[in-house]
Amino acid sequence: PAALEEALSRLPGPLLVAATAGTTDAGLIDPLPEIAARCAAHGARLHIDAAYGGGLLFSDRHRTRLAGLDTADTVTLDLHKLGWQPVAAGLLAVKDPRDLTALRHRADYLNATDDTEAGLPDLLGRSLRTTRRPDVLKLAVTLKTLGRSGLATLVDQVCARAREFAALVDEHPGFDLHARPVISTVLFRPAGATDDTVAAVRRALLTDGRAVLGRARLDGRLWLKATLLNPATGPADLAALLHLAARQATLVEGHTPR
Numbered sequence: 001p002a003a004l005e006e007a008l009s010r011l012p013g014p015l016l017v018a019a020t021a022g023t024t025d026a027g028l029i030d031p032l033p034e035i036a037a038r039c040a041a042h043g044a045r046l047h048i049d050a051a052y053g054g055g056l057l058f059s060d061r062h063r064t065r066l067a068g069l070d071t072a073d074t075v076t077l078d079l080h081k082l083g084w085q086p087v088a089a090g091l092l093a094v095k096d097p098r099d100l101t102a103l104r105h106r107a108d109y110l111n112a113t114d115d116t117e118a119g120l121p122d123l124l125g126r127s128l129r130t131t132r133r134p135d136v137l138k139l140a141v142t143l144k145t146l147g148r149s150g151l152a153t154l155v156d157q158v159c160a161r162a163r164e165f166a167a168l169v170d171e172h173p174g175f176d177l178h179a180r181p182v183i184s185t186v187l188f189r190p191a192g193a194t195d196d197t198v199a200a201v202r203r204a205l206l207t208d209g210r211a212v213l214g215r216a217r218l219d220g221r222l223w224l225k226a227t228l229l230n231p232a233t234g235p236a237d238l239a240a241l242l243h244l245a246a247r248q249a250t251l252v253e254g255h256t257p258r
Ligand SMILES: Cc1ncc(COP(=O)(O)O)c(C=O)c1O
Pocket: 020, 022, 023, 024, 049, 050, 051, 052, 078, 090
């Protein structure tokens, strides 16, 4: 917030601030109320990328972490993450419908005024694209089938699994944990390993078809990334994943975990 305050004071307007609720690398949530207050003070627009974290809204237990989201002018959500949709499932929410005015752009070859006036439906004006798949159908089916509370259960489960996995990593003498998870992402690395070893462990597990881990560079080091999004994952799966990573680390040349 202090750096933002300094930038907003220095830069000429108009200004747009983009904050993140759930970073791709670590699932971190920006201090939204503090950012929103500074945007309001400087007349800057606020966009919040809640592609990952937005799904916490379903959960009564976790939604308070998104306090301040409602102050944004625009919010993006990606329900292919904490919404369990196949891609594409991105949504843009705007506070003021006038922000969508550009979509009303008319072109003779697309818009027939008399048809519109006669009430014929079309998808123009609903998206930046003209030709598009009915992506919202699967979302509607999920919401109708599971409801908000059904989705909340899934959110709570994967957040709990991430905390459990982080605890396993923390207790294991052969691994370093980056931090306690904020959402459902756990960053970890074999203790004392080089970045090359971390990268090699990930590639070996991936190419052998045993585990799909992500990778993230944070605090100057490369980390293995487990983004827990499968509610069916159980404690035994978590232990097995850590065991696989430990064994792979011992096999990679030049590194023997403590
Ligand atoms: C924080 C964040 N923003 C945006 C995106 C990209 O969204 P899309 O895949 O809809 O372009 C992702 C990844 O999907 C993400 O993790």
